[in-house]
Amino acid sequence: MTDTTSIPKRATVYSDTPEEREFELRAAVSSYWTGGRLFIGMFAFLLASEAFAYFYLRSSNNGQLWRPNNITAPTGIGWAIEFTVVASALIALFGQVRLRRGNVLDWEVAGWTAVLGGLVATGLQVWQLTKLPFFPGASGYASCFIGWAVMNILMLLGGTYWMETTLARSLRMGGASGVDGPDQLAMTSSGQIFRANVSACTYFWGFMAVGSTLFWVMFYLI
Amino acid sequence: MSDTAPRPDDAPVAAADGEPRHFARMIAIWLMLSLILDPLFYFLVGPHVPPGTMTSTAEENQFDFNILIVIALPVLIAVWVYLGYSIVMWRAPKSGVADPVGGETARTHLGVQAAWIAITSVIVLFLAGFGTFELISTNGAGGGEGPNPIWTPTAAHILPIQVIGQQWAFTYRYPTFGGFETKQLMVPVDTTIAFHVTSLDVIHSFWAYQLSIKADANPQVDNVAFTTTNHTGSVTVRCSELCGLWHGAMFNYGQVISKQAFENWATATEKANASNTKLLPPFAWTYVPDANGADGGYYNDTVVPYSPSEVYGAKQPAS
Amino acid sequence: MTISAERETEVVYPDPTPPSSGWFQGLPARPGWLSQHIGTAAIGAVLGYLLGHWLGNVIASGYDYVANSGVTSIANTGGIALGALGWLVGIGALNYPLAKIIGKEPAPEFETTSWTKYFRYTADHKVVGMQYVIGVLLFLFTGGLLAMAIRTELLTPTSHVFGPGTYIAIVSEHGTIMMMMATSVVVGPLGNWLVPLMIGARRTAFPRVEAFSFWVFSAGYLVILTALPYGGFPTGWTGYAPLQTQAGGGMISYLAGFALIGTGMMAAGFNLAVTIVNYRAPGMTWSRVPIFVWSILATCALLTLATPTLFAAGLFGILDHTAQTAFYVTEHGGSSYLWQNLFWFFGHPEVYIMALPGFGIVAEILPVFTRKPLFAYKVAAAGMVGVALLSFFVWQHHLFQSGINPDMRPLFMLTTELISIPTGFIFLVGMGTLYKAKIRFEVPMLFALALFFNFLIGGVTGVFLSDVPVNVTVHGGFFVLSHFHYTIMGGLIFAFFGGLYFWLPKMTGKSMNKRLGQIHFWMMFVFFNLTFFPMFLIGLLGQPRRVFEYQQNLQALNTFSSISAFILGSSFLVFVANFVWSIFIKPTPSPANPWDSLGLEWQTASPVPYYNFERIPVVLTDPYHYSEDGAPAVADLGETVLVGVAAPAAADGPPDTGLVQHETSPE
Structure with missing residues (x-):
C-alpha cells in the first residue's frame, strides 16, 4: 500500500480505435434518444404540476373564487396560439418524415416554418398577457392561467431554440455533414448524431402540441 | 496480490472443524437481550411514555408507541448484535488478509434473502394494519381530520371547542356557551370533545400535548380533531408549525377540570364576557380577513354558517 | 513529492488547436486571467444583479400600488x-448555447494540469466533480455554522443570544442550505467524478450540461445567501404559505434559490442518467453495473422527475410575490394546501435523493474492506429502484395533521411503511457482506459501518413517524428533527465522508492522513449521536421544532445536545485540517489503487487522464469478485493488462504500460 513507485509517470496520448469511434458514435446517438425522452419527461412533470394546481384549485373553489362568472382569458388569442403551436408541430413532424426520406430541403423549409410558428405563438402568448380581462390574483383560474402562460413561454422558447439550432447547424454543415440523403445513407458520424438531435427535437415539438392542447382544453373549453 | 490470493484448500477446512456456530450464538444473544429489554421497557418505561393517559387518544397513542418500541427493540438489537459480532469476530488479522468466504455462495443466498423480505414485509404490513386499526378505533387518534371528519365519535354529547390560531396566540371559543372567547383552554373531564381548529392568518398547529391532539390551524379551514378526557390535570399547548417571528413563544396552558367546575366556569365566563363577545365576529367555523377593511377586521365565512343542530352533517369546503 | 513534481505527468491531449478569436465562441478558452473564470462570473453576477434590480424597479414603478407599497x-x-444569468454568462456557460444559434460547433476543450481549470467552465467530468467537492463542502460548512448558532440559542430556555427575527432567519437558512446541499452532496462530487469511470466511459453524455449544473448550483448557493442581507425569511426550509406570502424580501431568495x-x-x-444508460462500456450489462451506479441512476430518476415540481412550486410562489397571482392565497381562490402538496410531492422523493447515494457508497466500500463479494447485489439494485418508485407515493405523510384527506391516511401510512422494505435491503446487503468477512478498519470502512448504526435508528424512527397515532405526538417536534438528521446526516453525510476518504486518493492522487481521519471519524460519530439522540427525548417531551424558548425541564437535555453539537462541529475542522494538510501542504502521493479495490475506477492511471481510459475497457464481470478463486478479470483494459484477482499478469510485476498492479498488504 505504500508502494509509491506504482504511480504511473508517463505521458500518454489520446487515441482511439475504429471500434471505439463506433462505440462513441452509438452512445452519442442513443444519448440523444434517451435524453430527448427524459427531457420530455421533465417537462411532463412540470406541466403536470401546473395541471395539478389547476384541478386542485378548481375542485376546492375556495371562497367561490375558482372562476367567477366563468370568465376566461381572451379566447381568440387562445385559439390562435393553439392553432399555431399544433400546426407548427405538425409541420415539424412532416419535415422530420421528409428528412428521413432524404429530402433535406423540405425539412429545412418545414423547420424554419415551425421556428416562425414558435416565435409567433410566443408573441401571441405575451400579447395575450397584456389583454387579460382579470387581475392575476382575482381568482384561482386567473392565477393558474398566469402560471401556464409563463410555462408556455418557457416551453415555446425552448422548443423554438432547439429547432433553430438544428437548422443553423444544418446550414453551417452543408452537404458535408451528411444530412443529404435518407437516414440509411447518412453515414458520417456527425450526420447521424445530427439526425438523432433532429428526431429528439421533433418529438419535443409533438409533446408541446399535446401539452398545449390539453391546457387549451382546460383553460378555454371546460 | 499474492498474499490475498485465495487459497482454496484453506477455507473449507476451517469451516469444517474450527468454525463456531455463529448464527446460533447471535440468536442466543439476541433472544436474551430482547426478552430482557422488551418487558423491561414495556412495564417500566411504557406507562410514562408521552403523552401520558389524560385522554382516550393519549392513552391509545401511548399504547401504540409502546407496541412500536416493543417491535423496534428486537429489530435494533438484531442489527446491533450482528454488527457487534461481526466487528469483534471477523476482523482482518494484523498481518496480511486471510481468506474469507468468497465465490457464488457468498453473493446470494436464496433462503436468507427470501426470509429477510418475508420478515420485513410481515412486520411492516402488521404495523400498517395495526396503525390503521388504532387510527380508526380512536376516531382519528387526535389528529386533525379536516372539515369533514370521517371517523367521528359515537358519544351522545360532544362538546365543540373552537381553537383559533393567530400570530402568535391561541384563543378558544365555546359555541355552546354563546361563542365567548378565552385565552385559556378549559376542558371538562369525562367528555368527548371536538376541537375545531382554524387560523386567522398563517398555518399554525394546535398541539395540546397532554390531550394528544395535534391539528394544523389553516386559515379558512375548519380542522376537526376528537378526544375524550379521562382525568383532570393541566395541559400545555404549543404551536408546532412554524408561523413566523414569535413561533417559539406561542404557547399557553389549559386545564382539564371536573364537569361541574367547567359548567360553572363556562356560564360565569359567558356572562362576564358578554359585552366583549358582542364585539367579536359572530361565531363561525372559519373566518376570512376583511380585505376591504383597513381596520384589519374579520368577517365570518358566510359559506357555511354555524348551526349547532347539524353538527357534522353538512359538507364543508375542503380547501 | 511536491506539487510541481506531480506535474511531471503532463499529458498531451488530442490536437489542441489554438482558440480562434471572435465573439461568442472566440472568447479564449485557453488559461489566462483575461479569459472567463470565476472572477468574471462574479463580475457578471454583480452587474446582472444591479441591472436586474434597476429593471425591476422600473417595471414596478409602472404600477402605483406596487411602487408605493414598499414591497421590493x-x-x-x-x-x-439577472444576477444568476450574469454569473452564468460570466463563467462562459452561455458561450456555446449562444454560438449554437448561428450553428457553430463547440469550441475545442483545452485541458491543462494547471490548477486554474478548477475555476472555469469545463467539460471534464473530473474537474466538475472536484468543483462540486469544494462547492458542497462550502455549502455544508455554511449550514453547519448556522447550526452552531441554533444550538447556541438553545443552550438556555429563555435568555436570548439572538432576537427572534435573527433566530428564525438562522433556522430557515440552516434548513434550506442543508437541504440544497444534500440534494447534490453525493451526486455532484462523487457521482460526476466516479460514474463515467465506473462504467468505463471516457466522457459523460452531455458534459456542458454537467458543467452547467455545477455553476447553477453555485449560483443557487449565492442566491440563498442573499436572503440574509434581505433580512432572512421566516418559513423554514418548507416555505409554507401563507407565511411565505406574508414574508418579505428574503422569501424571493428562497424561492429563486430553490428554483436555481x-x-x-x-x-x-x-x-x-443518460450517461449511465448509454455510455456503459461494452460488456457492462445491467447486472455488472457497480451498485453505486445503480444508486445514482435511481437518484437521477428522482432528480429529473421530481424536481420539476419544485421548480413549478417556486415559480408559482415568485408569481404570487411579483405578478400578484393568488396560487397560495386561500381568500382569493388559491389554496395554501397547494404549496404543501406540490412541495412535498417533490420533497419526499428529495428525501430519498438524500438516502440512495449514501447506500450506494457504503455498498461500494464494504466489499473492499471485507474482501468479500457484495451480498445480494440484485436485491440491492431492485431495492434502490423500488425506493425510487415508491417515493412518489408517500408525500402526504408529511400532512397527516394538516387536515386534508383523512381518508387517504391509511393508504399513505401503508405506502410509507412499505418503503421501509426496499430501504431495509441495504441492511441485508451490509450484513450479508459482513458475514465471515475479514474486516479492515480503514477510515472509509468506519464511516460505512457508522451508516448502518445511524441509519438504523433513523429508519426505525421513521416507522414511528409513519404511524398516524404516534405521529400526533411526534409530528412537528424535535423527534422528527432528530429522525431526519439521523437519516440525512447519519446516513448520507457519513457516507459522503466515507466516500471522500475512500475516493479522494484517486481523485487527487494524494493520500489522506489516516490518523487525522480516525480522529475525525470518532469525534463525528460519537458526538453526532450525543447531539441528536437526546433530541428524540426532547421531542417526545414536547418541544416543537424551530422554537427559541422551551420548557425549563428540558434544559439539561438541550444543553447537553448543544455542547455535543459544538464538538461535532469542530470535528469538521479536523477534516479540513486533514484535507488541507494532506492535499496541499504536505502531499503524500497515493498509490493508484490504495485500497486494493477491483472497481473499474481504480484500474486506470493516477492521476486519471483527461480521457479516463487508454482504451475503452471491455467489462468481463461485476467488480465484486473478492476472495474468489479463479474469478475472471474485471475488465479487459485493452493493450494494458487484465486486471483482477486472478489475472496472471498481475503477479509478474508492474508492466510498463502504466497500469500498475501493485502489491498490497493491510497495515
Missing part, C-alpha cells in the same frame, strides 16, 4: 434572476 419583490426577483438549485439538480440528474 419585483426588484429582488429581477436582481436575482432545482435547475442544477435536473441538469446533473439528466446528464448522469
Whole structure:
C-alpha cells in the first residue's frame, strides 16, 4: 500500500480505435434518444404540476373564487396560439418524415416554418398577457392561467431554440455533414448524431402540441 | 496480490472443524437481550411514555408507541448484535488478509434473502394494519381530520371547542356557551370533545400535548380533531408549525377540570364576557380577513354558517 | 513529492488547436486571467444583479400600488434572476448555447494540469466533480455554522443570544442550505467524478450540461445567501404559505434559490442518467453495473422527475410575490394546501435523493474492506429502484395533521411503511457482506459501518413517524428533527465522508492522513449521536421544532445536545485540517489503487487522464469478485493488462504500460 513507485509517470496520448469511434458514435446517438425522452419527461412533470394546481384549485373553489362568472382569458388569442403551436408541430413532424426520406430541403423549409410558428405563438402568448380581462390574483383560474402562460413561454422558447439550432447547424454543415440523403445513407458520424438531435427535437415539438392542447382544453373549453 | 490470493484448500477446512456456530450464538444473544429489554421497557418505561393517559387518544397513542418500541427493540438489537459480532469476530488479522468466504455462495443466498423480505414485509404490513386499526378505533387518534371528519365519535354529547390560531396566540371559543372567547383552554373531564381548529392568518398547529391532539390551524379551514378526557390535570399547548417571528413563544396552558367546575366556569365566563363577545365576529367555523377593511377586521365565512343542530352533517369546503 | 513534481505527468491531449478569436465562441478558452473564470462570473453576477434590480424597479414603478407599497419583490426577483444569468454568462456557460444559434460547433476543450481549470467552465467530468467537492463542502460548512448558532440559542430556555427575527432567519437558512446541499452532496462530487469511470466511459453524455449544473448550483448557493442581507425569511426550509406570502424580501431568495438549485439538480440528474444508460462500456450489462451506479441512476430518476415540481412550486410562489397571482392565497381562490402538496410531492422523493447515494457508497466500500463479494447485489439494485418508485407515493405523510384527506391516511401510512422494505435491503446487503468477512478498519470502512448504526435508528424512527397515532405526538417536534438528521446526516453525510476518504486518493492522487481521519471519524460519530439522540427525548417531551424558548425541564437535555453539537462541529475542522494538510501542504502521493479495490475506477492511471481510459475497457464481470478463486478479470483494459484477482499478469510485476498492479498488504 505504500508502494509509491506504482504511480504511473508517463505521458500518454489520446487515441482511439475504429471500434471505439463506433462505440462513441452509438452512445452519442442513443444519448440523444434517451435524453430527448427524459427531457420530455421533465417537462411532463412540470406541466403536470401546473395541471395539478389547476384541478386542485378548481375542485376546492375556495371562497367561490375558482372562476367567477366563468370568465376566461381572451379566447381568440387562445385559439390562435393553439392553432399555431399544433400546426407548427405538425409541420415539424412532416419535415422530420421528409428528412428521413432524404429530402433535406423540405425539412429545412418545414423547420424554419415551425421556428416562425414558435416565435409567433410566443408573441401571441405575451400579447395575450397584456389583454387579460382579470387581475392575476382575482381568482384561482386567473392565477393558474398566469402560471401556464409563463410555462408556455418557457416551453415555446425552448422548443423554438432547439429547432433553430438544428437548422443553423444544418446550414453551417452543408452537404458535408451528411444530412443529404435518407437516414440509411447518412453515414458520417456527425450526420447521424445530427439526425438523432433532429428526431429528439421533433418529438419535443409533438409533446408541446399535446401539452398545449390539453391546457387549451382546460383553460378555454371546460 | 499474492498474499490475498485465495487459497482454496484453506477455507473449507476451517469451516469444517474450527468454525463456531455463529448464527446460533447471535440468536442466543439476541433472544436474551430482547426478552430482557422488551418487558423491561414495556412495564417500566411504557406507562410514562408521552403523552401520558389524560385522554382516550393519549392513552391509545401511548399504547401504540409502546407496541412500536416493543417491535423496534428486537429489530435494533438484531442489527446491533450482528454488527457487534461481526466487528469483534471477523476482523482482518494484523498481518496480511486471510481468506474469507468468497465465490457464488457468498453473493446470494436464496433462503436468507427470501426470509429477510418475508420478515420485513410481515412486520411492516402488521404495523400498517395495526396503525390503521388504532387510527380508526380512536376516531382519528387526535389528529386533525379536516372539515369533514370521517371517523367521528359515537358519544351522545360532544362538546365543540373552537381553537383559533393567530400570530402568535391561541384563543378558544365555546359555541355552546354563546361563542365567548378565552385565552385559556378549559376542558371538562369525562367528555368527548371536538376541537375545531382554524387560523386567522398563517398555518399554525394546535398541539395540546397532554390531550394528544395535534391539528394544523389553516386559515379558512375548519380542522376537526376528537378526544375524550379521562382525568383532570393541566395541559400545555404549543404551536408546532412554524408561523413566523414569535413561533417559539406561542404557547399557553389549559386545564382539564371536573364537569361541574367547567359548567360553572363556562356560564360565569359567558356572562362576564358578554359585552366583549358582542364585539367579536359572530361565531363561525372559519373566518376570512376583511380585505376591504383597513381596520384589519374579520368577517365570518358566510359559506357555511354555524348551526349547532347539524353538527357534522353538512359538507364543508375542503380547501 | 511536491506539487510541481506531480506535474511531471503532463499529458498531451488530442490536437489542441489554438482558440480562434471572435465573439461568442472566440472568447479564449485557453488559461489566462483575461479569459472567463470565476472572477468574471462574479463580475457578471454583480452587474446582472444591479441591472436586474434597476429593471425591476422600473417595471414596478409602472404600477402605483406596487411602487408605493414598499414591497421590493419585483426588484429582488429581477436582481436575482439577472444576477444568476450574469454569473452564468460570466463563467462562459452561455458561450456555446449562444454560438449554437448561428450553428457553430463547440469550441475545442483545452485541458491543462494547471490548477486554474478548477475555476472555469469545463467539460471534464473530473474537474466538475472536484468543483462540486469544494462547492458542497462550502455549502455544508455554511449550514453547519448556522447550526452552531441554533444550538447556541438553545443552550438556555429563555435568555436570548439572538432576537427572534435573527433566530428564525438562522433556522430557515440552516434548513434550506442543508437541504440544497444534500440534494447534490453525493451526486455532484462523487457521482460526476466516479460514474463515467465506473462504467468505463471516457466522457459523460452531455458534459456542458454537467458543467452547467455545477455553476447553477453555485449560483443557487449565492442566491440563498442573499436572503440574509434581505433580512432572512421566516418559513423554514418548507416555505409554507401563507407565511411565505406574508414574508418579505428574503422569501424571493428562497424561492429563486430553490428554483436555481432545482435547475442544477435536473441538469446533473439528466446528464448522469443518460450517461449511465448509454455510455456503459461494452460488456457492462445491467447486472455488472457497480451498485453505486445503480444508486445514482435511481437518484437521477428522482432528480429529473421530481424536481420539476419544485421548480413549478417556486415559480408559482415568485408569481404570487411579483405578478400578484393568488396560487397560495386561500381568500382569493388559491389554496395554501397547494404549496404543501406540490412541495412535498417533490420533497419526499428529495428525501430519498438524500438516502440512495449514501447506500450506494457504503455498498461500494464494504466489499473492499471485507474482501468479500457484495451480498445480494440484485436485491440491492431492485431495492434502490423500488425506493425510487415508491417515493412518489408517500408525500402526504408529511400532512397527516394538516387536515386534508383523512381518508387517504391509511393508504399513505401503508405506502410509507412499505418503503421501509426496499430501504431495509441495504441492511441485508451490509450484513450479508459482513458475514465471515475479514474486516479492515480503514477510515472509509468506519464511516460505512457508522451508516448502518445511524441509519438504523433513523429508519426505525421513521416507522414511528409513519404511524398516524404516534405521529400526533411526534409530528412537528424535535423527534422528527432528530429522525431526519439521523437519516440525512447519519446516513448520507457519513457516507459522503466515507466516500471522500475512500475516493479522494484517486481523485487527487494524494493520500489522506489516516490518523487525522480516525480522529475525525470518532469525534463525528460519537458526538453526532450525543447531539441528536437526546433530541428524540426532547421531542417526545414536547418541544416543537424551530422554537427559541422551551420548557425549563428540558434544559439539561438541550444543553447537553448543544455542547455535543459544538464538538461535532469542530470535528469538521479536523477534516479540513486533514484535507488541507494532506492535499496541499504536505502531499503524500497515493498509490493508484490504495485500497486494493477491483472497481473499474481504480484500474486506470493516477492521476486519471483527461480521457479516463487508454482504451475503452471491455467489462468481463461485476467488480465484486473478492476472495474468489479463479474469478475472471474485471475488465479487459485493452493493450494494458487484465486486471483482477486472478489475472496472471498481475503477479509478474508492474508492466510498463502504466497500469500498475501493485502489491498490497493491510497495515
